Amino acid sequence: MPHARFERRIADLLAEADVRIGGNRPWDIQVHDPRFHARVLGQGSLGLGESYMDGWWDAASLDGLLFHLLAARVDERVHGAGEIFDALRARLTNLQSPRRSGDVGRRHYDLGNDLYAAMLGRRLVYSCGYWRGAADLDTAQEAKLDLVCRKLQLRPGMRVLDIGCGWGEALKFAAERYGVSGVGITISREQADYARQLCAGLPVEIRLQDYRALAEPFDAVFSLGMFEHVGVKNYVGYFDVVRRCLPADGLFLLHTIGSSRSVQRTGPWIARYIFPNSMLPSAAQIAQAIEGRFVLEDWHNFGADYDRTLQAWRGNVESAWGALGSRYDERFRRMWRFYLAASMATFRSRRSQLWQLVLSPNGVPGGYVVPR
Structure with missing residues (x-):
C-alpha cells in the first residue's frame, strides 16, 4: 500500500x-x-x-x-519538487527589485494594524527585544531601542534616518529620549499612516518610499528588521545608499536576522504565506558587501533573545484572537501559529541569529566604545 x-x-x-x-x-x-x-x-x-x-x-x-x-x-x-524551481528563479531573477519591493508591504505589513497591536505589545516594534535585565516584552523592546540609540551615540540636534521604520516607534523613542529629528521610510501604507499619527508633534517625517530613492545627508542611520527584504543581489546597492547618506564621522546600525549559511532565498512556505521575496543574509554575504565601504566597529549577536520575544508575541496574539474579528479565520490562525512556532524553532536551534552591526565610513578615531 x-x-x-x-x-x-x-x-x-x-x-x-x-x-x-x-x-x-x-x-x-x-x-x-x-x-x-x-x-x-x-x-x-x-x-x-x-x-x-x-x-x-x-x-x-x-x-x-x-x-x-x-x-x-x-x-x-x-x-x-517546487524548491528546485524556486532556487533557479532566485538565482536568475532579482526578487527584491524596485518593481517587486512593495509585495511584502501589501501582503504582510498591511494585514491590519489591529493584529500587530494585539501581538507586539505596548510599542509596535516588530523586531527582537533585548532581554538582558528585562522581565517582560515591553521592557525588552524599550531596552533594545535604547541600546540602538546608545550605539549610535545620538545627541540632541542630530538628524537620523530609519530605513524601514515600521510603525514609527524607534524614531519616536529617539526623538523623545535623545532630542533628535529624523526621517523614516517604509513601503507599507498601513505603517506609514500609523507612524505619522504616532509621531505627530515631533520633528519626524514619515515617507512611503523605497530605500533606493534616498540621496540626502543624515548624521546617523539605523535599520531594524528591514534588511531581510533587501536580497543578496541588492546588498552592495543598499550599503552604497547608506554610505552616501552618512558624513565621514557618522555611524550606521544594522539590526537584522542572519542565517548561519549563505542562501539566495527563503523557505517556500515562508515565501508564499508570510514574507514574499525575502531572504536572510549570512555573515559572509554582509562582509563581502561592506568591504571597501565601511569599517566594521561592532558585531553583536543576541539571537537567543528572539525565541523569548516570539513566545511573548504568541502569548499576546493567542489571548487576542477572540477580539480580532472573523477576517482572521481559523486557517489564518493556524498559519500564524505555524509562522511564530517555526520562527521560535529556528532561533532555538541556533539556525538563525539576530545581529546588530555598527559600521562607520572611515573608522572611529581612537576606536569605537561598545555599549551593551
Missing part, C-alpha cells in the same frame, strides 16, 4: 529527530489525515506548513516539534 510506505518513510525521518507519530510527548505529532505523509514527502517544508494550516496534523507543542526537526536537520533530507 502506498500510504503505508509513505508513513514508514515519514516515521523513520521523524525518529531521527526523536519525534513519534501518535506519541504522548508534547513534541510528538498527531496525524489526522493519512494524505499527510505523501504530501510532506512530495512538497517538503511547504507541504508540512500547508497541511498544518489545513488541519491534517497537530502537536501539543508546535514549536517543540519544529525545534526537534530543525535540530536534527530533518528539513535538509526532504525537498519538494
Whole structure:
C-alpha cells in the first residue's frame, strides 16, 4: 500500500529527530489525515506548513516539534519538487527589485494594524527585544531601542534616518529620549499612516518610499528588521545608499536576522504565506558587501533573545484572537501559529541569529566604545 510506505518513510525521518507519530510527548505529532505523509514527502517544508494550516496534523507543542526537526536537520533530507524551481528563479531573477519591493508591504505589513497591536505589545516594534535585565516584552523592546540609540551615540540636534521604520516607534523613542529629528521610510501604507499619527508633534517625517530613492545627508542611520527584504543581489546597492547618506564621522546600525549559511532565498512556505521575496543574509554575504565601504566597529549577536520575544508575541496574539474579528479565520490562525512556532524553532536551534552591526565610513578615531 502506498500510504503505508509513505508513513514508514515519514516515521523513520521523524525518529531521527526523536519525534513519534501518535506519541504522548508534547513534541510528538498527531496525524489526522493519512494524505499527510505523501504530501510532506512530495512538497517538503511547504507541504508540512500547508497541511498544518489545513488541519491534517497537530502537536501539543508546535514549536517543540519544529525545534526537534530543525535540530536534527530533518528539513535538509526532504525537498519538494517546487524548491528546485524556486532556487533557479532566485538565482536568475532579482526578487527584491524596485518593481517587486512593495509585495511584502501589501501582503504582510498591511494585514491590519489591529493584529500587530494585539501581538507586539505596548510599542509596535516588530523586531527582537533585548532581554538582558528585562522581565517582560515591553521592557525588552524599550531596552533594545535604547541600546540602538546608545550605539549610535545620538545627541540632541542630530538628524537620523530609519530605513524601514515600521510603525514609527524607534524614531519616536529617539526623538523623545535623545532630542533628535529624523526621517523614516517604509513601503507599507498601513505603517506609514500609523507612524505619522504616532509621531505627530515631533520633528519626524514619515515617507512611503523605497530605500533606493534616498540621496540626502543624515548624521546617523539605523535599520531594524528591514534588511531581510533587501536580497543578496541588492546588498552592495543598499550599503552604497547608506554610505552616501552618512558624513565621514557618522555611524550606521544594522539590526537584522542572519542565517548561519549563505542562501539566495527563503523557505517556500515562508515565501508564499508570510514574507514574499525575502531572504536572510549570512555573515559572509554582509562582509563581502561592506568591504571597501565601511569599517566594521561592532558585531553583536543576541539571537537567543528572539525565541523569548516570539513566545511573548504568541502569548499576546493567542489571548487576542477572540477580539480580532472573523477576517482572521481559523486557517489564518493556524498559519500564524505555524509562522511564530517555526520562527521560535529556528532561533532555538541556533539556525538563525539576530545581529546588530555598527559600521562607520572611515573608522572611529581612537576606536569605537561598545555599549551593551
